Amino acid sequence: MLDAKFLRENLDYASSxxxxxxxxxxxxxxxxxxxxxxxxxxxxxxxxALRNAESAQIGALRKQGLDARERQDAVRSxxxxxxxxxxxxxxxxxxxxxxxxxxxxxPHESVPVGKDESENPEIRVWGEKPVFDFDPLPHWxxxxxxxxxxxxxxxxxxxxxxxxxxxxxxxxxxxxxxxMLDLHTLEHGYTEVLTPFMVQPPSLTGTAQLPKFEEDLFxxxxxxxxxxxxxxxxxxxxHREEIxxxxxxxxxxxxxxxxxxxxxxxxGKDTRGLVRLHQFNKVELVKFTRPExxxxxxxxxxxxxxEVLMRLGLPYRVVSLCTxxxxxxxxxTYDLEVWLPGQQTYREISSCSNFEDFQARxxxxxxxxxxxxGTRLVHTLNGSGLAVGRCMVALLENFQQADGxxxxxxxLRPYMGGMEIITRGG
RNA sequence: GGAGAGAUGGCCGAGUCGGUCGAAGGCGCUCGCCUGCUAAGCGAGUAUACGCUCAAAAAGUGUAUCGAGGGUUCGAAUCCCUCUCUCUCCGCCA
Numbered sequence: 062m063l064d065a066k067f068l069r070e071n072l073d074y075a076s077s078x079x080x081x082x083x084x085x086x087x088x089x090x091x092x093x094x095x096x097x098x099x100x101x102x103x104x105x106x107x108x109x110a111l112r113n114a115e116s117a118q119i120g121a122l123r124k125q126g127l128d129a130r131e132r133q134d135a136v137r138s139x140x141x142x143x144x145x146x147x148x149x150x151x152x153x154x155x156x157x158x159x160x161x162x163x164x165x166x167x168p169h170e171s172v173p174v175g176k177d178e179s180e181n182p183e184i185r186v187w188g189e190k191p192v193f194d195f196d197p198l199p200h201w202x203x204x205x206x207x208x209x210x211x212x213x214x215x216x217x218x219x220x221x222x223x224x225x226x227x228x229x230x231x232x233x234x235x236x237x238x239x240x241m242l243d244l245h246t247l248e249h250g251y252t253e254v255l256t257p258f259m260v261q262p263p264s265l266t267g268t269a270q271l272p273k274f275e276e277d278l279f280x281x282x283x284x285x286x287x288x289x290x291x292x293x294x295x296x297x298x299x300h301r302e303e304i305x306x307x308x309x310x311x312x313x314x315x316x317x318x319x320x321x322x323x324x325x326x327x328x329g330k331d332t333r334g335l336v337r338l339h340q341f342n343k344v345e346l347v348k349f350t351r352p353e354x355x356x357x358x359x360x361x362x363x364x365x366x367x368e369v370l371m372r373l374g375l376p377y378r379v380v381s382l383c384t385x386x387x388x389x390x391x392x393x394t395y396d397l398e399v400w401l402p403g404q405q406t407y408r409e410i411s412s413c414s415n416f417e418d419f420q421a422r423x424x425x426x427x428x429x430x431x432x433x434x435g436t437r438l439v440h441t442l443n444g445s446g447l448a449v450g451r452c453m454v455a456l457l458e459n460f461q462q463a464d465g466x467x468x469x470x471x472x473l474r475p476y477m478g479g480m481e482i483i484t485r486g487g
Numbered sequence: 488g489g490a491g492a493g494a495u496g497g498c499c500g501a502g503u504c505g506g507u508c509g510a511a512g513g514c515g516c517u518c519g520c521c522u523g524c525u526a527a528g529c530g531a532g533u534a535u536a537c538g539c540u541c542a543a544a545a546a547g548u549g550u551a552u553c554g555a556g557g558g559u560u561c562g563a564a565u566c567c568c569u570c571u572c573u574c575u576c577c578g579c580c581a
Contacts, residue, residue: 099537099538099539102537102538102550103538103539103549105550106537106538106539106549106550106551107549107550109549109550109551110549110550112561112562113507113549113550113562114507115561115562116506116507116561116562117506117507117562118561119506119561119562120506120507120561120562121506121507123506123561124506129561130561132561133560133561133562134561135561136561136562137560137561139561140560140561140562304534304535427535435535436535
């Protein structure tokens, strides 16, 4: 959510920044409602001040045993007018927050202007794309041949866009999770958290999945619960409505959770394999920082995610999302894209974003600056470190051999009981 | 699921028959004084949000907030209703 005060004072600037996203919002309506709200608020508060003063006098009279009936009658009608005003005010404030909650974040100055993903500049590239003297297979064929991925049975259980891993496949998923969590907690300084996988609406409003993106979420019958689409939601909301000590910042959390997504509107896209599922595991990194530190923290967050790919020896590149491709809540995002030889393309495997105070304002996450009065909103960041399923896809496709077996990268072997290669029936 | 108890400021804890209560007292914390050092002692301060005044900062001022929402009343932390959460006991359960 954008700051209403900032918007009020920088309407043209905000409008032009939003336009670079292709979503300029309804700022004229905002301005009118904001003005109406303040006028109404002032009027109502003046009346309340009067009522408070009158009531105090009535109290004083009554204490002396005097009759105050006339005054009481006069104040009664004031009370009715106050109530009427409050109702109008409430209606205006609801409309206003409706606008504010659906207005996207302003892109950071350093974000390249562009209309869609074709205009995302490449920031850096790492690793050598593997060269094969045979035709590399897509992961679903490898997985089936090796007997570690069983998509037909997954469909029998749950329908399209679900996966079933068996044997070395299931173990590989678990190995990846443990490897990633160990790296981030033991070497990168994150604290591991294990969160609920269902949350209530205020949490989703806090991180900005609601109210605008309800159609992407699974709603659970029998309660006001949603399945989390990413660990970002529960982890960021850990500190919702809290005032943190400055000395506690930055806070860095790592969490592995399943992610549940409807994938509405992506019919026909990535229908085969493990790339786009209704349920997948993801290790997520979340940070709470002081505003002045957040862009440095975005760089280190991205590096922390990249480190996973480097240790696994997976070639990748980093792109900076342009204004037109930026997520609703993000001020700046780097995507990590891993090379998939089976499909001869780079695919997103991590998205690292700085939300600045956009989520913090919705979720009321603040800190108390030392040596200054009052509170400030923290900046929140998060990034995948990494999407586990897509990581498995990348491993299979990059480390496949002519005979269909797959080499397990060095870094993962301790987590695989020393296994070096995945063979058929392994 | 059944029965009961509770929810007040960073923490503990008072709030009488509703009347000036943003809330006594204590602890903690901050600043100052005192003191060879530490401790103790003394003094002052110590919630948040949204408005308004102001060029702005500082400051001042208004309103709201005693789990949440609604009601009664001139006036509610105090009375009534609904909800949420916590604790205890019983039952059930991985």
